[in-house]
Amino acid sequence: MKIIVDMMGGDRAPEETVKGVCQAAQEFNASYILVGNQPEIERVAAENQLDIRRFDIVHTAQVITMEDDPLCVVRTKTESSMAVGMRLLAEGKGDAFVSSGNTGALFTGATLIVRKIKGVLRAGIGTVLPFQNPVLLLDTGANVTVTxxxxxxxxxxxxxxxxxxxxxxxxxxxxxxxxxxxxxxxxxxxxxxxxxxxxxxxxxxxxxxxxxxxxxxxxxxxxxxxxxxxxxxxxxxxxxxxxxxxxxxxxxxxxxxxxxxxxxxxxxGMKKDMDPSEHGGAPILGISRPVIKAHGSSDAKAFKNAIRQAIAYADSEAIYDLALCIQRFNAHKKAEQEQQAQEQEPTQQQGQQGQP
Amino acid sequence: MKIIVDMMGGDRAPEETVKGVCQAAQEFNASYILVGNQPEIERVAAENQLDIRRFDIVHTAQVITMEDDPLCVVRTKTESSMAVGMRLLAEGKGDAFVSSGNTGALFTGATLIVRKIKGVLRAGIGTVLPFQNPVLLLDTGANVTVTxxxxxxxxxxxxxxxxxxxxxxxxxxxxxxxxxxxxxxxxxxxxxxxxxxxxxxxxxxxxxxxxxxxxxxxxxxxxxxxxxxxxxxxxxxxxxxxxxxxxxxxxxxxxxxxxxxxxxxxxxGMKKDMDPSEHGGAPILGISRPVIKAHGSSDAKAFKNAIRQAIAYADSEAIYDLALCIQRFNAHKKAEQEQQAQEQEPTQQQGQQGQP
Missing domain, CATH: 3.40.718.10 (Isopropylmalate Dehydrogenase)
Structure with missing residues (x-):
């Protein structure tokens, strides 16, 4: 299991992302590719006396900010940590991608770089709410207008x-x-x-x-x-x-x-139960590989939990299952359309017969 | 100050409405017209040893239920406690109307029987939220689609x-x-x-x-x-x-x-702070006289608080102020339109001059 991590996204990067990845590495059985500004990552690690030698680092100089236009990820900032991370995911260099960066850019990149599962009309951002039982709310902001x-x-x-x-x-x-x-x-x-x-x-x-x-x-x-x-x-x-x-x-x-x-x-305990950061990040559903959005203000713990969720997502059959369900969804829609067309046909024939 | 009360609306009427009015009569300086099924009101009062002799009662046999179509208030159930109460308000027999009945019917009745303030495009249901400061949320459900x-x-x-x-x-x-x-x-x-x-x-x-x-x-x-x-x-x-x-x-x-x-x-104290029923009912704003919607599940206390709010609303200059603001709103809109028309005119003349 290899997790690709955007080290430069979010309000508190790279401090909290470096700490979060180190915590994750201690707790979970996975390896990591850190994508971001290498000198900065190394500086933060040194300042916090964290050993990051065990991680692969892919250096990137560009950073997508919260104010950037979402499309920058495929236009002006294609060498940003987010864009490079998603290309690595698309190329199969890792099993999941985690970022606490600009939501719009992450969603755009997931759709255009990692790409949607075949037949998915629109991907959506799901958020698990810490209610009496976990409730997945979908969509939580990617698609303001939908059908x-x-x-x-x-x-x-x-x-x-x-x-x-x-x-x-x-x-x-x-x-x-x-x-x-x-x-x-x-x-x-x-x-x-x-x-x-x-x-x-x-x-x-x-x-x-x-x-x-x-x-x-x-x-x-x-x-x-x-x-x-x-x-x-x-x-x-x-x-x-x-x-x-x-x-x-x-x-x-x-x-x-x-x-x-x-x-x-x-x-x-009650506070922990209610704390969304305990429940990890938000999966972008409908994308062909696991992309997890961590909260923009994630601290190390929240970021670690987002990594936990990415591992669980990549470990599960969820994407395979989702792809099958969408395939069946489209097969049903096609069958319905064909049936409707057939039902209309006899009427047309009757209409023609009725003509002189 | 005279408050007209729908005794038959809500899930817990007339028990809780009778108790609520009696509590209000003890606390607030106002008189009341109770509209509803007189024998039932008297039975509930007797069962609870409440003296209701000081109230005017207007007997009605029809009741609007939560399942009724909103338009029933002006069509099939014009002799219901809600419809009769609103007619009394429209005729000036009282200063405000309170009901915990069917929201849609109350909104329809407020608009069609009590009537909107001149120039108001759509009335709206406002709800005061018990936040750090009171926040009036408007609209909370009357107008699903708006401009x-x-x-x-x-x-x-x-x-x-x-x-x-x-x-x-x-x-x-x-x-x-x-x-x-x-x-x-x-x-x-x-x-x-x-x-x-x-x-x-x-x-x-x-x-x-x-x-x-x-x-x-x-x-x-x-x-x-x-x-x-x-x-x-x-x-x-x-x-x-x-x-x-x-x-x-x-x-x-x-x-x-x-x-x-x-x-x-x-x-x-914290629970009380957070309890919407402590903050009274929801005013229907844009109506020419105060109409207050109490929660459908109101108990006596919540109903009493809705009456308190009705009194405060009727006692205030809010409706007068609102009418003036709407008048100014429409005057501005008209002035804007005229200015736009004037700005377009010279262009048209120029266009005409340019023609051979």
Whole structure:
């Protein structure tokens, strides 16, 4: 197992990426290709007394920043750590790629350099939410505008991922919506509901609201990238707000501080449970090889967990399964179209017979 | 001050509405018209030993259920407690109307019976979120599809409400989006961003993400009804999930229970802070008289708080202010259109002069 790592992406690179890779190397059975500015990587390692001699380093001088246009990865910054890393992945020099860099550029590079699985209409960014059960939210921001069929495919792809990584036999797929009834949402959600409920390859459980999603109502939550992103960030924001308020309570008096000490272990456990960085990065689903997006503000631990997820993804059958599901998806669509065409034919013949 | 109350709306009516009104009557200086099934109201009052002789009761036999089509309020169920209550409001028999019934029907009735303020394109349902500062989210579900101009007006209306009810001089208006940059979101958000930032009557602070909204970044959060509803419900869901997890920690051992006792008062305060029912109901903004939607599952306390909000709304200058703002909004739009027309005219004349 060889993991290719973008050392220059994210707000805290290369400090936290170097530390993260070293932590990963201690914990996981894998080898690593570090892509980035070699002198900088070596400087950070020396400063932190970290031994990086066991890693392959591929030097790159260019860096994609958070402000860069996504297309730069295939246009102006083709020699950046991100672009070079993805080319290495595409060439089969490693088994997975991890980056905490510019999301748009990573998504663009994954689609155009690593390339989509055949038949995938749109790749999507999946994020596993730390709810009562892990819930894969797909898409969380890559595709702001989508079609009904894109959403149907997100359901298929998300199910394959949760089967492969979490071992869930028939993942329950829900559609993020503003009500439970089939008629809810915009024309997009109404159309997607119809397609998803007709798709016999997935276990569609209907519309899911944000108020019930945390309580075990589904394993995969399908959304367009806009509302998926709104949902993801509100989960982040509200979680942070509540933990902050709780901290305020626990520091409110000497007696409270004492009580907090008693609860410390359990409270830390709760915080860890709720911490998205504990659950690794976000897989870009629909791409022919594992590409994992770590959070832009990842610290060493979060980056290490993203590497853990990359290893699990590469180790699983998820991509193979996903490709098969998409193949079946397209076969079904073709069969449906042919059937529709056949059904229309006799009508036309009848019409012709009726003519003088 | 006279409040008209729909006694039959919501999952827990008329038990909780009767109790809620009695609590409100004790706390607030107002009189009440109870609209609903008189024998049932009297039975509930007798069962709970509540004196309701001081209230006016208007008997209605029909009830709008949560499953009813919204248009029933003006078609098949015109003698329901909701429809009759809103007619009383429209006729000036009371100063505000409160209902925990079917949201769609209430919104339809508010628009068609009580009627919109002149110049308001679309009314919207506002919900005050219990964040670091109170944030009015508008719209939270009434208008699933909207135009850029609708969103601009939501900003104007929301600001008037926060000025009138919370005394905020220049409410900061944000646009719910998937990123901070002006280019973020779909064409709808991009267009609304442009209009909102050009509108000199409101204090537009740009795009706001769900991750920063809880931390004092704005006073009014403008959204289309679909993503607004997704946001609202995720706030609800995540809040519930976290409070549930916290409860688990506090009951995890005898020592934890003891520590929890010490923190009880502060933790209850925190829970109260986060409890939407403490913050009353949702005003339907853009309607010519105060209509407040209480949560469908309101208990007596939540219903009482919705009545409190109705009183504050009716007591304030918010509707008058809102009407003036909308008048100015339309005057500006008209002036802009005229200016555009004038700017085009000389060009046309030049064009004509150029012709042989």
């Amino acid at each position: 009904e069929e894109n959403l149907e495919q997100f359901g298929v792809m998300g199910a394959a991922y949760m089967r492969g990584i979490y071992g869930i036999d028939r993942p329950r797929v829900g559609l993020l919506n503003n009500g439970a009834e089939a008629c809810k949402g915009t024309a997009l959600q109404q159309g997607a509901y119809r397609l998803l409920s007709q798709n016999r390859d997935i276990n569609f459980v209907g519309n899911i609201e944000g108020s019930t999603a945390p309580f075990g109502s589904c394993d995969v939550l399908v959304a367009d990238g806009f509302s998926g992103n709104i949902f993801l960030k509100s989960v982040e924001g509200v979680g942070k707000l509540l933990l902050g308020k709780l901290k305020g309570v626990l520091y409110s008096s000497p007696a409270a501080k004492l009580a907090a000490l008693t609860l410390k272990k359990q409270l830390m | 850029e101009e609708n969103l601009e007006q939501f900003g104007v209306m929301g600001a008037a409400y926060m000025r009138g009810i919370y005394g905020i001089d220049r409410p900061r208006v944000g646009l719910l989006n998937n990123g901070a940059e002006a280019c973020k979101g779909t064409a709808l958000q991009q267009g609304a961003y442009r209009l909102l930032s050009q509108n000199r009557d409101i204090n537009f602070v740009g795009n706001i993400e769900g991750s920063t909204a809880p931390f004092g970044s704005c006073d009014v959060l403008v959204a289309d009804g679909f993503s607004g509803n997704i946001f609202l419900k995720s706030v609800e869901g995540v809040g519930k999930l976290l409070l549930g997890k916290l409860k688990g920690v506090l009951y995890s051992s005898p020592a934890a229970k003891l520590a929890a006792l010490t923190l009880k008062k502060q933790l209850m």
